Amino acid sequence: MRRSKLSHFLFFMLPALILIGTFVVYPSLRTILLSFFDEDGHLTLKNYVKVLSSRDTINKEGIARGEFPLGTLLHNAIWIALHLPLTIIMGLILAVILRKTWGGNLLKTFVFFGMVMPMIVGGVMINFMFDANVGVVNAFLRLFGLQVKTWTAHPETALFSLILGSVWLWTGFSMTLYSAGLETIPKDFYEAAAIDGAGPFVQFFKITVPLLKPITVVVATMTLLWDLKIFDIVYVATQGGPGGASNVLAIQMYNYAFIEFDYGKAAVVAVLLTVFTMIAAIPLIRSVGEEK
Amino acid sequence: MSKKLVVNIIGWIFGLVWLVPFMGVFMTAIRPMDELLNGWWDFSSFHPSFNNFYQAWNHPTAPLSRGIPNSLIVATSATVLPLVIATMAGYYLARYRFPLKKLVYIVVVITLALPLQMVAIPLYEMLLKMNLLDSYIGLILLHTAWGTPWITFFMRNFFTTLPPQIEEAARIDGASDFKIFFKIAFPLSLPAIGSAAALQFTWVWSSFFLELITIYTPERFLATQRIPLMRGVYHVDWGVLSAAAIMVMMVPILVYLLLQKYYIRGMIGWSMK
Numbered sequence: 001m002r003r004s005k006l007s008h009f010l011f012f013m014l015p016a017l018i019l020i021g022t023f024v025v026y027p028s029l030r031t032i033l034l035s036f037f038d039e040d041g042h043l044t045l046k047n048y049v050k051v052l053s054s055r056d057t058i059n060k061e062g063i064a065r066g067e068f069p070l071g072t073l074l075h076n077a078i079w080i081a082l083h084l085p086l087t088i089i090m091g092l093i094l095a096v097i098l099r100k101t102w103g104g105n106l107l108k109t110f111v112f113f114g115m116v117m118p119m120i121v122g123g124v125m126i127n128f129m130f131d132a133n134v135g136v137v138n139a140f141l142r143l144f145g146l147q148v149k150t151w152t153a154h155p156e157t158a159l160f161s162l163i164l165g166s167v168w169l170w171t172g173f174s175m176t177l178y179s180a181g182l183e184t185i186p187k188d189f190y191e192a193a194a195i196d197g198a199g200p201f202v203q204f205f206k207i208t209v210p211l212l213k214p215i216t217v218v219v220a221t222m223t224l225l226w227d228l229k230i231f232d233i234v235y236v237a238t239q240g241g242p243g244g245a246s247n248v249l250a251i252q253m254y255n256y257a258f259i260e261f262d263y264g265k266a267a268v269v270a271v272l273l274t275v276f277t278m279i280a281a282i283p284l285i286r287s288v289g290e291e292k
Numbered sequence: 293m294s295k296k297l298v299v300n301i302i303g304w305i306f307g308l309v310w311l312v313p314f315m316g317v318f319m320t321a322i323r324p325m326d327e328l329l330n331g332w333w334d335f336s337s338f339h340p341s342f343n344n345f346y347q348a349w350n351h352p353t354a355p356l357s358r359g360i361p362n363s364l365i366v367a368t369s370a371t372v373l374p375l376v377i378a379t380m381a382g383y384y385l386a387r388y389r390f391p392l393k394k395l396v397y398i399v400v401v402i403t404l405a406l407p408l409q410m411v412a413i414p415l416y417e418m419l420l421k422m423n424l425l426d427s428y429i430g431l432i433l434l435h436t437a438w439g440t441p442w443i444t445f446f447m448r449n450f451f452t453t454l455p456p457q458i459e460e461a462a463r464i465d466g467a468s469d470f471k472i473f474f475k476i477a478f479p480l481s482l483p484a485i486g487s488a489a490a491l492q493f494t495w496v497w498s499s500f501f502l503e504l505i506t507i508y509t510p511e512r513f514l515a516t517q518r519i520p521l522m523r524g525v526y527h528v529d530w531g532v533l534s535a536a537a538i539m540v541m542m543v544p545i546l547v548y549l550l551l552q553k554y555y556i557r558g559m560i561g562w563s564m565k
Contacts, residue, residue: 004388008469012384015377016440017396023437024403027414034413094306100296101303109549110310116548117541118498120516124523124537129313134320134530136312139331168310173559180560229407232500236520250501253409258505263413270409281405288397 028274035267047264051272054265056244056252068155068245072252072269076276079163079248080227086167087223088216091174095182096208098175108175115172123236126165127152155245158238162246166233170226174219181215182208217283224280228273249273321345321534328530344535351532353510354518356539363515363543366428367496370435371489378440379485382447383477387456403441408501416505426508434506435496443488446558450484451477487558490551494544515540 038044051057058071069075094111098104114122129135130151138148151161185208193203231250234240240247240255249269257266319332322340330336349357385393415434416425424430458480459472467475500516507513513521522536548555 001389002387002469004384004390008384008388009390011470012380012388012473013390016381016444019377019433019437019440020399020403022418023415023434024406024411024441025399027411027418028406030414031410031412097299097303097306100299101307102300103307104303107303107307107311110307110314112548113314113541113545114310116494116544118500118516118519118544120498120500120519121537121541124519124533125313125317127523127528128317128320128530128534131528131530134316134328134331136316136333139333168313176556177560180556225405231409232516235500235504236523250407250409253412254501254504257413257416266409266413270407270412273407274410277405277407278402281401284405285398285401288401 031267031270034263035271038264047268051265051268056247057269059244068159069243069247072247072249073272075159075246075248076228076230078159079166079230080224082160082163083166083170083227084220084223087170087174088219090167090171091176091219092178092209092212094171094175095178096204099179099182108179111175112172114169117169119169119232120236122165122169123233125169126162126233126237129165129168130161152238152246153242155242158242158246162234162237165237166227166230169233170223173222173226177215177219178212181212185211221280221283225277228277228280249276317534317537320530321538323531325529325531344531345539347532348522348536348539351518351522351536354513354521356515356518356536358511359513359515359518360539360543362428362512363497366431366435366514367493369428369432370439370496371493373432373436374439374443374492375485375489377436378443378488379447379478379481380473381440381444382449383451383473383481385444385448386451386454387459387477397445400441400445403438404445408438412501412505419506425506426512428512431502431506434502435499438502439492439496443492446488447481447484450481454480483554486551487554490547490555491558494547494555497544497547515543 035047036043036045038046055061055069056071057073059069059074062068062070063074070078094108098108098111101107114125117125130137132138132148132150135150137151142148149157151157189207189211190203193207198206229250230248231254234246234248234251235254238246240251250273253266253269253273256262256269316332320328321344322342323332324339324341324343327334327337327339349355384390385396419425419430419434422430424433454477459476462472462476463469498516499514503514503517507517519533519536519540522533
C-alpha cells in the first residue's frame with residue numbers, strides 16, 4: 001500500500017465520489033426526508049400511516065376472502081417465497097444434469113438467454129407463454145384436455161404466472177454460478193465416495209450441496225434483491241393488474257410518484273422497499289466489512 | 293435403460309422448457325398473422341418472411357429504427373464513462389492507504405442493493421432543475437453514477453490480484469504515479485475492463501425504469517421503452533411484437549455470445565468477489 005498524496009486522491013477518487021454522492025447518496029437521503037414531511041413542510045408520520053393502512057399495500061378484505069389483490073407487501077412476499085427456492089433448486093438441478101447431457105452446453109446457453117435479455121422483453125415473453133391462443137403453456141394444457149385462458153389477465157392467476165415466468169427468466173443466473181462452482185469440486189471426491197459405495201443421490205447431498213454452500217449464499221442474496229426490485233416484468237406484462245392483483249412495491253412507488261404525484265406516499269414505499277433490500281444485503285455488507 | 297440415457301432424457305426435458313418458448317417467438321416473428329391462428333406450432337402452411345421485422349423496424353408509433361440507435365448511443369457512452377472513472381477509483385482503493393476506505397466499501401455495497409425507486413423523485417427534480425430532463429446527457433450521467441460503484445469494486449478486486457512489483461520497479465525508475473497507472477496498470481487491467489464493459493453495456497441496454505422517468509419525447513425513446521408501446525392494449529400483434537422482442541434482446545445476447553468468457557467471468561467476479 002502506498003501513501004496517498006492529496007493530488008492522488010483528487011485525481012483517482014474524486015470523480016467517482018462526486019458522481020456517487022450527487023446521484024446516489026444525496027437523493028437517497030432526500031427520499032428519506034421526503035417520507036417524513038407533508039406538503040406544508042411539517043414533520044409527520046402521516047405518510048407512513050397512509051401507505052401502511054392503504055389497501056394497495058395490505059388488502060385486509062382480500063386476505064380475509066383469500067382473493068387477489070392481497071396488497072403489494074404480500075405480493076412481494078409471495079414472490080420471494082416461491083421464486084427464491086424454485087430458482088435455487090432449478091439452477092442447481094440444471095447445472096448438475098446439463099453437465100452430463102449431450103448438447104448440454106447448447107441448452108445452458110438458452111437457459112442463460114433468459115437472464116441476458118432485457119426484462120422488458122422478459123415480460124413480453126411471459127405474456128407470450130401464458131397467452132390463451134399463442135401460448136405454449138396452454139398448448140401443453142390442451143394436450144391433457146384442460147381449459148385454457150390468458151393466465152396473466154385473470155386476478156387469481158396473474159401473480160402466479162408472473163412468478164413462474166420470472167423463474168424461467170432468472171434460473172440462468174443460479175445455473176451459471178452453480179456450473180462454475182461445480183468445476184471447482186475435485187473429481188476425486190466423487191470417485192472416493194463411489195468406492196465407498198455412495199450412490200449418485202448420496203453424492204449429491206453429501207458432496208455437491210455442502211461444497212456449493214458459499215455459492216448458494218450469493219445466489220440467494222442476489223435473487224432476493226432481484227425479487228424485491230422486480231419492476232420491468234410486471235410493468236410490461238400486467239401493469240400490476242388486473243385490479244392490482246399482481247401489483248408489487250416498485251410499481252406502487254412508481255404509480256404514487258409519477259401517476260398520482262403524491263411524493264410523500266411514494267417516498268414511504270421507496271423507504272420500505274429499501275429497508276427490505278438492506279436486510280437482504282446483510283451477507284453482502286458483512287463480507288465487505290470483513291475485508292482488511 | 294442405461295443411466296446415461298436417463299440423464300440425457302431428463303436434461304432434454306428440462307432444456308425444452310427453455311428451448312420451446314424461444315423457438316415460439318422466432319416462429320411467430322417469421323410468419324404472417326393468419327398462419328398463427330392455430331398456434332405457431334401448426335405448420336400446415338408455412339411461409340416464412342421478414343415482414344414482421346420490417347414492420348417493427350418501421351412501426352408507425354414506436355419504430356425501432358429510432359430506438360435501437362438511441363439505445364446504442366446511450367449504452368456506449370454509459371459504458372465508457374463509468375469504466376474510466378471506476379477503473380481509476382478501483383486502482384486507488386487497491387493501491388493506496390486512505391482513512392475512509394471502509395466507508396467507501398460500505399457505500400458501494402449498499403448501492404448494489406439500493407432500488408432505483410429510492411432515488412427516483414429527487415433525481416427527477418434534480419434533472420428538471422439542471423435542465424437535463426428528457427435528455428441523453430442526464431440519462432448517461434445517471435447510468436454512469438449507478439455503474440461506478442460496482443465497477444469500482446470489481447476493478448479494485450482485480451487490482452488486488454495484480455502483483456505490485458512491476459509498478460514498484462517503474463517507480464524506482466522514476467515514473468510518476470499517474471504514469472504508472474496509465475502505462476502499466478491500465479493496460480494490464482484490460483481483460484477485467486472487458487468483463488465490466490460487457491456487463492455494464494447489457495445492463496444499460498436493458499434498463500427501463502430510469503428511461504421511463506426521464507425520457508418523454510417519443511422520438512427520443514430508447515429501445516426498451518418502445519416494447520410496451522408496441523404491445524398495444526386491446527389487440528396484440530404477436531408477429532410484430534415477437535420480431536421487436538427478438539431485435540431488442542439480440543444486442544445483449546450478441547454481446548454475451550461474443551464476449552462469453554468475459555461476461556461469465558464478470559458475473560462471477562461481480563457476485564462472488
